[in-house]
Amino acid sequence: MTSPTKIQQIQAKKLFIILFIISLFLSHLGLVGIEDSSIMPNYFIALIVSFIVAKKAGLNLFKLVTIGLIVDLFTGQLIGQYGLIFMVIYILDFSVNKILVIKYQKQIESLSIFLILFSFVVLWLTSQSYNVFITPKILLLQSIFTFIAYLFFKALINKFISR
Amino acid sequence: MAQKPNRSNLKLFNRDTFPISTFLILFFLCLVLMGSDFRYQILKQIRLEIPIIIAPINNLINLPVNLFRESKDTFVTKKLLKEKITRMEEAIYLLSIKVQENQLLKSENNILRNILKIQKNFNISGTTAEIILPEVRNGHSIITINKGSKNNIQAGSAVINNKGLVGQVVNTSDSYSEIRPITSESYAVPAIMENAKQNVILYGNGNGELVIPLFPGSNSIKINDIFVTSGVDTLYPKGIRIGRVTEIMPTKSPKFNHILVKPFSQPTTFSFITVLKIKND
Numbered sequence: 203m204t205s206p207t208k209i210q211q212i213q214a215k216k217l218f219i220i221l222f223i224i225s226l227f228l229s230h231l232g233l234v235g236i237e238d239s240s241i242m243p244n245y246f247i248a249l250i251v252s253f254i255v256a257k258k259a260g261l262n263l264f265k266l267v268t269i270g271l272i273v274d275l276f277t278g279q280l281i282g283q284y285g286l287i288f289m290v291i292y293i294l295d296f297s298v299n300k301i302l303v304i305k306y307q308k309q310i311e312s313l314s315i316f317l318i319l320f321s322f323v324v325l326w327l328t329s330q331s332y333n334v335f336i337t338p339k340i341l342l343l344q345s346i347f348t349f350i351a352y353l354f355f356k357a358l359i360n361k362f363i364s365r
Numbered sequence: 366m367a368q369k370p371n372r373s374n375l376k377l378f379n380r381d382t383f384p385i386s387t388f389l390i391l392f393f394l395c396l397v398l399m400g401s402d403f404r405y406q407i408l409k410q411i412r413l414e415i416p417i418i419i420a421p422i423n424n425l426i427n428l429p430v431n432l433f434r435e436s437k438d439t440f441v442t443k444k445l446l447k448e449k450i451t452r453m454e455e456a457i458y459l460l461s462i463k464v465q466e467n468q469l470l471k472s473e474n475n476i477l478r479n480i481l482k483i484q485k486n487f488n489i490s491g492t493t494a495e496i497i498l499p500e501v502r503n504g505h506s507i508i509t510i511n512k513g514s515k516n517n518i519q520a521g522s523a524v525i526n527n528k529g530l531v532g533q534v535v536n537t538s539d540s541y542s543e544i545r546p547i548t549s550e551s552y553a554v555p556a557i558m559e560n561a562k563q564n565v566i567l568y569g570n571g572n573g574e575l576v577i578p579l580f581p582g583s584n585s586i587k588i589n590d591i592f593v594t595s596g597v598d599t600l601y602p603k604g605i606r607i608g609r610v611t612e613i614m615p616t617k618s619p620k621f622n623h624i625l626v627k628p629f630s631q632p633t634t635f636s637f638i639t640v641l642k643i644k645n646d
Contacts, residue, residue: 230423231426238573239505240504240506242503263388279408285391296384
């Protein structure tokens with residue numbers, strides 16, 4: 203794993219802003235054929251996981267909390283909820299990379315799935331809903347859709363940020 | 366000549382120091398913010414005071430539909446308009462007959478109410494609005510309508526359509542309002558069975574249905590029984606249709622049943638709803 207260059211960081215920041223705006227609109231739109239809104243992909247989690255795992259946009263805890271607050275302002279339930287989730291994603295990725303060598307694509311995808319699932323658990327624990335336990339079916343379906351969104355973002359990162 | 370790649374900045378492990386103090390401070394800050402928001406509804410207030418946060422998104426996602434409608438209006442032919450007028454005239458005629466029938470029933474009802482000395486007023490008045498996008502916000506179902514505080518819509522008002530109860534207004538801005546559908550998880554409405562005296566509370570289950578978690582097994586209930594608002598909360602007028610019983614399941618306790626109710630109103634985007642006025646008395 204190599205550190206991103208300055209050009210890569212600038213490209214990544216621009217791409218991040220564009221994808222953030224796209225996610226903002228997508229999070230307000232339903233998907234054709236999916237009636238149950240609770241299984242809709244969480245585009246923001248997918249976006250943050252893809253950028254944190256790719257380590258291109260130079261995201262740190264302060265930036266993530268700020269982004270989380272912006273997400274909360276537009277689409278959140280509580281101020282601070284997404285800041286907390288993004289921080290947890292960052293810390294988990296940081297810790298895993300401290301303990302393990304994440305080198306191959308399969309390892310990166312496994313780490314992403316783990317981060318997505320864990321962020322959903324945090325989202326569910328901090329949810330305002332009175333329904334305390336999320337059903338495994340909903341968690342699985344939402345995670346699958348979010349992982350697909352993550353793959354989409356990852357493909358864009360690989361396409362538009364020079365190696 | 367092939368060059369060897371520069372591997373001076375190659376990192377196998379993350380060697381940065383763990384930002385534990387920053388993490389703990391920000392973690393605590395987020396928890397404080399969440400707690401304060403939960404208690405003082407800060408986010409709701411911000412969205413109410415600064416409509417510019419939501420308005421551009423709402424305008425942009427509704428733009429294609431609005432453009433389509435405007436262009437359709439521009440290119441509509443005289444023949445089509447004539448056909449539409451004829452259809453509407455027929456509809457008005459049929460409705461006027463129904464109004465006469467209703468007026469007769471209303472006058473009979475008034476006479477009976479006077480005899481029985483029932484004072485309850487059933488007048489339902491409100492503002493008609495159209496459902497627009499967005500219908501979902503980050504995984505949560507919402508109903509957005511094209512009228513807001515400018516049109517005297519207040520948070521907390523009940524919302525109905527021609528099929529029955531739709532939900533309750535939870536947020537209002539100048540031009541938009543958000544409605545929590547009756548099937549959302551945090552929704553509850555006092556109800557009564559049509560032609561019965563059994564008062565219950567129906568809860569949304571988040572999956573497009575309403576439930577009664579513990580319905581006494583000693584009370585009779587069957588599939589297709591209809592629930593209407595009981596009016597005991599004074600928020601919803603009495604008698605608005607809510608839904609039909611679709612499933613009766615036994616619970617762990619033999620004394621209770623779990624009832625599933627399918628709502629009558631399935632409001633779709635770009636259909637009309639009525640926001641009822643809150644009575645202050």
